[in-house]
Each structure stands twice: as structure tokens, then as C-alpha cells.
Amino acid sequence: MAAARYKMISIPEAQATVLQHTPVLESETVPLSAALGRVLAETVTARDNLPPFPASIMDGYAVVSSDGPGEYPVVGDAHAGCSTENLSLSPGHVAYITTGAPVPPGADAVVKVEDTQPAAAAAAGGDAGSQQRRVVICKAVPAGKDIRQVGSDIEAGAVVLQAGERVGVAEVGILATVGAASLPVHRRPRLAVLSTGDEVVAPETENLGPGQIRDCNRAMLLAAAAGAGADAIDLGIARDVEGHLEGCLDKAIAAGVDVLVTSGAVSMGDRDLLKPLLERKGSVHFGRVLMKPGKPLTFATLSLPGSSRQLLVFGLPGNPVSSFVCFNLVVVPALRKMSGWAQPQLRRMQVVLTSPLKLDPERPEYHRVVLGYGRLPPACGAAAGQLGWFATSTGNQISSRLLSARSANALLELPRAEGVLEAGSTVSALLIDDLGFMPQAETDVPATEGFFA
Amino acid sequence: MAAARYKMISIPEAQATVLQHTPVLESETVPLSAALGRVLAETVTARDNLPPFPASIMDGYAVVSSDGPGEYPVVGDAHAGCSTENLSLSPGHVAYITTGAPVPPGADAVVKVEDTQPAAAAAAGGDAGSQQRRVVICKAVPAGKDIRQVGSDIEAGAVVLQAGERVGVAEVGILATVGAASLPVHRRPRLAVLSTGDEVVAPETENLGPGQIRDCNRAMLLAAAAGAGADAIDLGIARDVEGHLEGCLDKAIAAGVDVLVTSGAVSMGDRDLLKPLLERKGSVHFGRVLMKPGKPLTFATLSLPGSSRQLLVFGLPGNPVSSFVCFNLVVVPALRKMSGWAQPQLRRMQVVLTSPLKLDPERPEYHRVVLGYGRLPPACGAAAGQLGWFATSTGNQISSRLLSARSANALLELPRAEGVLEAGSTVSALLIDDLGFMPQAETDVPATEGFFA
Numbered sequence: 082m083a084a085a086r087y088k089m090i091s092i093p094e095a096q097a098t099v100l101q102h103t104p105v106l107e108s109e110t111v112p113l114s115a116a117l118g119r120v121l122a123e124t125v126t127a128r129d130n131l132p133p134f135p136a137s138i139m140d141g142y143a144v145v146s147s148d149g150p151g152e153y154p155v156v157g158d159a160h161a162g163c164s165t166e167n168l169s170l171s172p173g174h175v176a177y178i179t180t181g182a183p184v185p186p187g188a189d190a191v192v193k194v195e196d197t198q199p200a201a202a203a204a205a206g207g208d209a210g211s212q213q214r215r216v217v218i219c220k221a222v223p224a225g226k227d228i229r230q231v232g233s234d235i236e237a238g239a240v241v242l243q244a245g246e247r248v249g250v251a252e253v254g255i256l257a258t259v260g261a262a263s264l265p266v267h268r269r270p271r272l273a274v275l276s277t278g279d280e281v282v283a284p285e286t287e288n289l290g291p292g293q294i295r296d297c298n299r300a301m302l303l304a305a306a307a308g309a310g311a312d313a314i315d316l317g318i319a320r321d322v323e324g325h326l327e328g329c330l331d332k333a334i335a336a337g338v339d340v341l342v343t344s345g346a347v348s349m350g351d352r353d354l355l356k357p358l359l360e361r362k363g364s365v366h367f368g369r370v371l372m373k374p375g376k377p378l379t380f381a382t383l384s385l386p387g388s389s390r391q392l393l394v395f396g397l398p399g400n401p402v403s404s405f406v407c408f409n410l411v412v413v414p415a416l417r418k419m420s421g422w423a424q425p426q427l428r429r430m431q432v433v434l435t436s437p438l439k440l441d442p443e444r445p446e447y448h449r450v451v452l453g454y455g456r457l458p459p460a461c462g463a464a465a466g467q468l469g470w471f472a473t474s475t476g477n478q479i480s481s482r483l484l485s486a487r488s489a490n491a492l493l494e495l496p497r498a499e500g501v502l503e504a505g506s507t508v509s510a511l512l513i514d515d516l517g518f519m520p521q522a523e524t525d526v527p528a529t530e531g532f533f534a
Numbered sequence: 535m536a537a538a539r540y541k542m543i544s545i546p547e548a549q550a551t552v553l554q555h556t557p558v559l560e561s562e563t564v565p566l567s568a569a570l571g572r573v574l575a576e577t578v579t580a581r582d583n584l585p586p587f588p589a590s591i592m593d594g595y596a597v598v599s600s601d602g603p604g605e606y607p608v609v610g611d612a613h614a615g616c617s618t619e620n621l622s623l624s625p626g627h628v629a630y631i632t633t634g635a636p637v638p639p640g641a642d643a644v645v646k647v648e649d650t651q652p653a654a655a656a657a658a659g660g661d662a663g664s665q666q667r668r669v670v671i672c673k674a675v676p677a678g679k680d681i682r683q684v685g686s687d688i689e690a691g692a693v694v695l696q697a698g699e700r701v702g703v704a705e706v707g708i709l710a711t712v713g714a715a716s717l718p719v720h721r722r723p724r725l726a727v728l729s730t731g732d733e734v735v736a737p738e739t740e741n742l743g744p745g746q747i748r749d750c751n752r753a754m755l756l757a758a759a760a761g762a763g764a765d766a767i768d769l770g771i772a773r774d775v776e777g778h779l780e781g782c783l784d785k786a787i788a789a790g791v792d793v794l795v796t797s798g799a800v801s802m803g804d805r806d807l808l809k810p811l812l813e814r815k816g817s818v819h820f821g822r823v824l825m826k827p828g829k830p831l832t833f834a835t836l837s838l839p840g841s842s843r844q845l846l847v848f849g850l851p852g853n854p855v856s857s858f859v860c861f862n863l864v865v866v867p868a869l870r871k872m873s874g875w876a877q878p879q880l881r882r883m884q885v886v887l888t889s890p891l892k893l894d895p896e897r898p899e900y901h902r903v904v905l906g907y908g909r910l911p912p913a914c915g916a917a918a919g920q921l922g923w924f925a926t927s928t929g930n931q932i933s934s935r936l937l938s939a940r941s942a943n944a945l946l947e948l949p950r951a952e953g954v955l956e957a958g959s960t961v962s963a964l965l966i967d968d969l970g971f972m973p974q975a976e977t978d979v980p981a982t983e984g985f986f987a
Contacts, residue, residue, distance in 0.1 A: 091986065092986065093986055113737060113753055114753065114756070116757075117757045117760060117761065128740075129742060131747065131934075132747060132934070133742050133746070133747065134744070134745060136934075138934075139801075139802075140801050140802040140803035140804075140806070160732065160774070160805060161731055161732055161733035161745065161774075161803075161805075162731060162732025162733035162734075162745050162746060162774070163732065163744070163745050164743075164744035164745055165744075165745065166744065177804075179801075179803035179804070179805060179806075180801050180803055180852065181731065181733050181747070181852065182733070182745065183744065183745045193802075194802050194803075195802070229932075229934055233932075233935075234932070234934050234935045234936070234937070235935075235937065241937065241940075242940070246941070247971055249941070249967060249971075250754055250757045250758045250761055250858070250939075250967075251754065251858055251936060251939030251940055251941075251942060252940065252941075253753050253754050253756075253757040254750040254751065254753060254754030254757075254854050254858065254936050254939070255750070255936050255937065255939075255940060256737075256753070257737035257748055257749065257750040257752075257753040257754065258737075258747075258748050258750040258854070258936060259748075260737055260738065260739065260740060260748055261737070262736075262737050262738035278614055278615060278634065279613065279614055279615025279616065280614035280615035280634050280635070281615070283715075284566060284709075284710035284711075284713055284714070284715050285713065285715035286713065287581075287713060289582060289586050290617075291587070291616070291617035291618075291619065291636065292587060292614065292615050292616050292617055292618070292635065292636045293586070293615060294584065294585060294586065294634070294711075295710055295711050295712075295713055296710065297707040297708070297710040297711040298707065299710075300566055300567065300706050300707060300709070300710040301703055301704065301706050301707030301710065303567070303706075304569075304570045304703045304706040304707075305703045307570060308570065308703055321613070321614075321615070348592075348593050348632075348633050349593040349646075349647050349648070350593035350614075350632035350633055350647075351593075351611075351630075351632070352613060352614075352632060353593070353632075399633065399634065401707050401711070405703070405704055405707065424973065424974060424975060424976070426974075426976050427970070428907070428969060428970055428972060428974050429907075429974070429978075429979040429981065430907045430921075430979060431921055431979070445985050445986070454881070454882075454883045468883075468884055479682075479686075479687070481584075481585070481589075481591075481682055481687050482686075482687045482688075483687070483704060483707050483708050483711060484687070484688065484694065484708065486703075486704030486707070486708075487694075487695070487704055487705065487708060488699070488702070488704075488705075489704060493982075494981045494982045494985040495982065495985070496982055496983065496984030496985045496987065497984070497985075497987070498984060508982040509979065509980065509981045509982045509985065512969060512970050513970075514702060514703075514970075515968040515969075515970065516881060516965060516968075516969050517880070517881055517965050517966075517967075517968065518700055518702075519881060520877065521877060521879075521881050521882070522877060523877070523879050525882075526882040526883060526884070526962065527962065528882065528947045528962045529946075529947045529948065529949055529961040529962045530949065531949030531950070531951060532898050532947040532948070532949045532950075532962065533544065533545065533546055533898070534949065534950070
């Protein structure tokens with residue numbers, strides 16, 4: 082009964098312990114094309130002004146604004162990408178200009194093409210000027226009109242992204258703009274996944290033998306690791322025979338991973354060999370957590386030979402829901418911290434229950450739900466009909482029933498208590514998936530009044 | 535002034551037109567390890583029961599429940615993964631059992647190890663029985679206690695995932711459980727990205743020549759495509775010389791992509807050659823949309839030689855913010871529909887402004903913001919201090935200033951109107967990034983009362 086030796090600790094204690102032992106990984110330089118989703122290890126500044134020259138905002142004519150409306154000779158063309166240094170403009174003249182082109186010296190404003198007219202072709206009869214292009218400027222514009230001044234978008238030397246910022250889609254564009262073709266980011270965590278137990282067999286097994294079930298944890302945890310931005314390797318299944326688990330642990334060490342995630346072998350059975358093995362090879366920081374599901378959750382660190390690094394080992398329970406919940410609660414924040422996130426914890430918000438939920442008097446519970454945003458359904462009671470976030474339970478929450486995680490995008494935090502939380506109650510929820518996927522029909526939520534008018 | 539030939543259409547009209555011309559892509563079979571993020575093309579059913587046998591929920595002893603508490607001989611061990619068919623239990627006997635092991639025939643309940651005690655070793659003195667293992671069952675349990683019945687998690691033949699469901703982390707586990715080692719999913723869209731213009735140069739350019747700026751759109755749109763689940767290829771930059779743009783379009787056709795996304799060459803300049811080219815080669819469905827930014831947004835379809843498929847061409851404006859916003863508004867929903875999403879539109883919610891925002895009297899505007907959840911800041915007026923979603927503007931929204939998309943996770947929908955929307959106003963927002971990344975300190979939002987007690 083080795084497990085009973087472990088003090089039962091609280092969830093915040095478990096999470097804090099994990100993060101205390103989790104390092105922020107060193108930086109590496111990657112090409113911009115590989116930077117999406119990574120966290121900057123250094124602040125990025127602009128090497129030059131954007132625009133580097135006064136640039137036209139419109140297609141039209143560069144003018145001397147004091148000239149005002151009238152017909153003018155067109156002395157040249159300022160196209161984007163060309164030098165206009167030799168296209169000097171004196172009063173009484175204009176130049177054709179395209180969006181993004183440098184405004185010629187002497188010009189101080191742009192009149193957009195919609196505010197001009199072609200000059201009457203034959204107006205001047207047979208005089209020499211008819212060979213010169215002319216245009217009618219219909220509108221007076223103030224100096225500076227439709228010109229982006231040098232550095233108005235980005236000033237040379239300005240910080241465009243801070244160390245610690247995540248590189249999203251727009252940030253890739255910002256980095257390209259300032260010429261950061263490669264950049265220092267925190268390394269991705271390397272993680273190995275191992276299943277344990279004689280009962281689990283490969284998912285491709287068609288006909289199960291006596292006592293067998295398919296191994297769902299390994300594929301699921303590999304996917305979860307990839308989703309959390311880790312590079313994951315598959316260590317297979319450790320069998321319940323002397324030495325096999327230790328051999329797999331040695332493989333993880335040899336593979337140089339930062340994190341080993343196992344599932345199973347942490348309960349109170351005579352073949353739950355993980356905790357004793359981890360005790361022997363390293364330090365077990367906790368082996369029981371007051372939570373449902375996931376009570377036997379185990380966390381250990383192992384010194385690595387010839388390295389100052391430590392291997393983090395997460396011993397997740399074998400029940401698939403327990404391993405799913407525990408991965409989200411403790412492994413995801415650890416991977417985020419490693420990857421450089423300043424705020425690695427899961428995001429929390431308040432939501433409204435759409436059905437009564439029975440509480441557990443012994444342990445605080447993470448109830449899997451599908452969050453939606455829209456008109457609160459009638460079950461929400463007084464709040465029904467208002468716009469808001471509501472949580473729909475995934476049903477029977479037994480930890481062997483992985484269907485209770487199907488479509489779940491959040492974990493409700495239900496307090497340890499007797500009784501039932503009524504529909505319409507407000508509870509906190511932790512986000513475990515992108516809400517951009519949540520169910521929402523086009524007509525569910527109105528746009529700002531007048532937006533489509 | 536070719537562009538003026540295009541009727542100005544509304545945003546909903548543009549979005550509906552795009553989706554009308556967007557096919558749902560055919561299915562392909564992928565291994566489970568490649569299924570994360572894909573959409574199922576067929577419904578998946580369970581081929582067998584889970585558990586396939588009555589399984590113990592606990593480590594402990596399988597018993598005949600009518601026996602009640604007392605000391606019993608242990609007739610054998612039921613380990614997970616073993617057959618227990620030969621371990622038949624008659625009243626007055628128990629068997630050791632581990633979590634997940636098949637309950638032996640004859641047993642009808644499990645007593646967890648915490649509710650048992652080792653039998654006093656020398657209790658029976660020197661009698662023959664001392665060679666037999668014995669255990670004290672301390673607690674009476676009802677029939678069925680701590681046993682998962684056959685099929686209680688998943689019944690054979692039951693639908694576990696529907697066609698059209700997205701494969702998330704939990705779904706990978708569910709698929710592994712039912713033995714779906716490979717599965718039919720909708721094909722990923724193939725997309726090509728092309729920049730246009732003589733002014734744009736590669737991001738790695740250190741010293742810009744006269745009139746040059748770095749090409750940020752291409753890297754950004756390639757990242758956006760990857761983020762939206764497409765396989766993207768880079769077609770480089772089309773120069774403003776006769777025939778080059780057409781050559782690039784032909785390359786996209788030859789590459790067999792489903793979607794071509796260009797940026798630039800859609801304004802009113804004499805080198806904005808995209809629309810005339812698309813007119814010649816296919817059908818331009820719209821060329822102007824009443825929106826800010828993104829007015830010149832263009833959408834066309836081209837018949838592909840020897841195929842019933844059509845190439846979708848999105849001509850995004852050249853200003854980086856315009857291309858960023860337009861990609862989110864029309865390309866992302868198209869890619870989602872192609873990938874099999876039943877609800878491809880961006881998700882909408884209501885949020886509170888933390889600063890006054892000036893409205894545009896001419897066009898409805900997509901204002902880039904960072905959404906956060908927590909106590910509404912004092913600027914929100916009457917609602918300050920309440921928990922809710924609030925939007926922080928990214929500042930100057932000029933469409934050349936890509937810093938206005940930095941960290942943005944939503945687009946506010948601001949109506950076309952005179953005046954200002956005050957801080958504290960409620961407006962709709964479209965989600966363009968995972969809210970799991972949003973700023974939130976651990977102390978910002980409390981957990982359900984009593985959760986950590």
C-alpha cells in the first residue's frame with residue numbers, strides 16, 4: 082500500500098510544485114517560416130523607418146497643395162518601387178502616383194484619382210502643350226493629405242515585439258516587415274509518452290483477447306502534447322513485468338526529452354510500480370492530489386547524468402478521462418512555461434450551468450463541458466434569453482468514460498460539497514480548447530446594432 | 535478606373551458569395567496520428583463493448599457481496615490484462631483484483647484495498663490453512679459495487695463520433711479506443727500565396743533600396759493559412775511587368791491548389807492588374823466591399839482545365855492590415871468549409887469597450903482589439919468591477935500599420951456612423967485567435983467559491 086505513504090495535497094499546491102520545478106527552456110534561432118506559435122526570447126526592434134520614404138496612401142496625383150484645383154501638366158509617374166528623387170515637382174505641376182509609391186520631392190499632398198478628371202484632350206487645339214499629359218484636379222487638399230510620413234507606421238529603433246510575446250499570425254507579418262528573417266525563440270519542449278499495463282493493446286487490434294482493452298491514452302496524450310506545442314515521441318507500452326518500466330524510463334532519459342508522461346501504474350495495486358521506481362531513481366514530489374478525477378496524479382523529477390537539467394515525470398492515472406484532465410491541469414501549464422509563456426496557467430472564466438450538477442462531498446471535481454456563447458437557454462432560469470456563456474455537461478463523468486471529454490472545451494470547477502448546483506448557477510470554467518470551434522450558428526448572436534445596416 | 539466598374543457590396547453579401555462558391559472537399563483516409571484538427575467525413579461506431587468484460591474500478595478484492603465482512607481465503611489474483619475465466623469464485627472466497635482487471639466469474643462486487651486488512655498471520659496457529667493467503671474484508675458492499683459492467687462506457691455498435699465532428703485531443707483517444715487506427719477525414723485545402731508589386735522585397739533584405747519596403751504579407755498569409763489548417767505554398771512576388779502576374783496565376787493552376795490568395799494589385803492604379811486578368815481568365819464575383827479596412831477585396835473563380843473543380847482566387851488588398859482582416863473574414867470561413875466544418879463562420883460575442891472609439895461615417899469598421907476576461911477596468915463606467923469580457927484597442931488603425939494587429943485576438947464590429955462609441959459600450963466582436971492565449975494573471979478571476987477550500 083505504497084500510495085498511502087503520499088500526503089494528499091491540494092490542486093494549487095500540486096500546480097505550484099510542478100511550476101517550481103519547471104524551467105523556461107533556452108532559446109534557439111529559427112527561420113521566420115517556423116516561428117508561428119513560438120515565444121520570442123529577445124525583444125525585436127525596427128532597423129529602419131516604415132515607410133522609409135513619404136508614401137502615397139492612394140492612387141492619384143502628387144500635388145503642391147497650395148496650387149488648389151485646376152488643370153495641370155503631369156510631369157511624370159511615381160510608381161511603387163521606383164525612385165522618385167529625380168521627379169522633383171515645382172508649383173503648377175503634378176505627378177501621377179500609385180499607392181505605396183514615394184511622393185516626389187516638392188509635392189506635399191496626394192489627390193486621389195476619384196477626385197480628378199482627364200483633361201479635355203483637344204482643349205488646347207494644335208499647340209505644343211497638347212503633347213504633354215494633363216489632368217484636372219477637382220478638389221483642394223491640405224498639405225500632408227494622403228501621405229504616410231517617414232516612420233509613421235514604425236519608427237526606426239522602436240520596439241515592435243517584446244521578449245516573451247507569442248508569435249501569432251500578425252506577429253509573423255511584423256517580423257517580416259522589420260527584416261527579422263530569423264529570430265531567437267524559446268525551444269519547444271521535448272516530451273515522451275508511455276502507456277503502462279498488461280491489459281492495453283495497440284489501437285489497431287481488431288479482436289481483443291481476454292481482459293484486453295485498446296490503449297487510447299498514448300494516441301491522445303501524443304495529440305495533446307502536439308496541441309500544446311511540444312515535440313512528442315512515442316515510447317509504446319510498458320508491460321507489468323519486472324524491469325520493463327525501468328527500461329522504458331531509461332529510454333526516455335536516453336532520448337534526451339524534457340518531460341516524460343506516463344499513464345497508469347500509479348494506483349494501489351501490486352503492479353503499480355511507477356512510484357517505487359521513481360523514488361529509487363529520483364524525487365517524487367507528490368503522489369496524491371485531492372481532485373476528481375485524477376487523485377493518484379504523481380509528479381517526480383530525475384537528475385540526468387552529465388546534465389544540469391532534470392527530467393520531469395508526470396505519472397498520470399490510467400483511466401483516460403483522468404489522464405486527459407491531469408494533462409490539461411498540470412502538463413499543459415508546464416509545457417507553456419518551458420516554451421516561454423509568462424502566464425502559463427489555463428484561462429478561467431465564469432459560465433452559467435444549463436442543467437443541475439451533483440456535487441461530490443469528498444473531492445473538488447473537474448466536470449467536462451461544452452461552452453457556448455449566445456442566448457442562455459430556458460433551463461438557465463432568470464437569466465434565460467440574455468446573451469452569455471453557458472456550459473452544457475458532457476454527461477456521465479465516470480473516469481473510464483472518455484466520451485465525457487468529447488467536444489469538451491472547458492473544465493468546470495465544482496466545489497467539494499453535498500448536494501446539487503442548480504441550473505442557472507454561475508461557476509468558474511478553465512478553457513482547454515480554442516473557443517473558435519465552439520458550436521454557434523450564424524444567427525445565434527447579433528452583430529453590433531447598425532453594423533450591417 | 536477599372537475598379538469603379540465593380541458594384542460596392544456588403545460584407546454579408548461578400549461572405550455568402552464566397553461560401554456559395556466554396557466546395558466541401560472530398561475525404562481521404564489518414565492514420566490516427568495525423569487526425570488531430572481534421573473533420574470526420576464518416577460517422578464512427580464502436581466495434582465492441584467497452585469494457586469488453588466486467589472490469590474492476592479499484593485495486594482490492596473481488597467478492598460475493600452476500601458474504602459480507604469477515605476473513606476470507608484469497609483463491610487467486612485477477613490482474614489487468616489476464617483472463618480470469620478459470621478463477622471462478624464461490625461464496626466464502628475472494629480474489630485479489632487490480633484496477634481494470636476482469637472480475638472473476640461468481641464475484642459480483644469489489645471491495646477496495648483501503649477497506650480491507652491483512653489477516654493476522656499466525657491467527658490459526660500451525661493448522662494447514664496457514665499456507666493459504668487470507669484477507670479481512672472490513673466493509674459490506676452491494677452487488678455491482680466498483681464494477682464497470684460490459685459496455686457501460688461504450689456499447690458495441692454505438693455512434694461514438696458523428697460525421698462532421700472535429701477531431702480534438704479527446705476524440706483521438708475515443709478513436710483509439712474503438713480501434714479506428716485510420717479514418718476518413720476531409721482533405722486539407724491546398725493554398726498558394728502570392729505577393730504583388732515592384733516595391734516589395736524579401737524580408738531578409740537588410741538595406742532597402744529607394745521606394746522599397748519588405749514583403750510582410752506573404753509570410754503572414756502563409757502563417758495564417760497554416761493556422762487555419764491549410765497546406766500552403768509560396769509563389770513569391772509578382773512584379774508589375776506585363777505577363778508576370780499571369781505567369782504566377784498559371785503556376786498556381788499548375789500546382790493544383792484549391793485557393794490562391796494574392797495581396798496588392800487591386801486598387802485603382804494603372805498597375806493594379808489583377809482584376810482585369812481575373813476577368814479574362816475566369817469570373818470576378820465581387821471587386822469592392824463596403825468595409826474598413828479592405829474595400830478593394832476581390833473574389834474570383836477560375837475553371838481548371840480538365841477538372842470539374844474551380845480555383846478560388848482571393849485578391850486581398852496590399853496594405854498588411856487589410857490583408858490580415860480580409861483573410862480572417864472571408865478566407866478563413868472558406869478554408870473551414872472546405873475542411874468540413876458545419877459552422878465555418880467566425881464566432882461572435884459581445885464585449886465591453888475600455889476606451890472611446892471614433893466611428894467611421896462611410897464604412898463599417900473592423901477594429902482590432904485584445905480581448906480579456908476579468909474585472910472590468912474603471913474606464914468601463916457603470917459596469918466597472920464586474921467580471922466580464924472587455925476589449926482593449928490596439929491603437930492607431932491605419933491599414934498600413936500592422937502593429938494594430940499585434941496581439942489582436944478579435945475584430946470589433948463598429949457600425950458606420952458619425953461620432954464616438956463611449957467606453958463602457960457593448961459591441962460585438964469576432965474571434966480570430968485562441969482565447970487560451972489572452973492576457974490573464976492567475977489572480978484575475980476567482981474560482982467557484984469553495985473550489986479550493
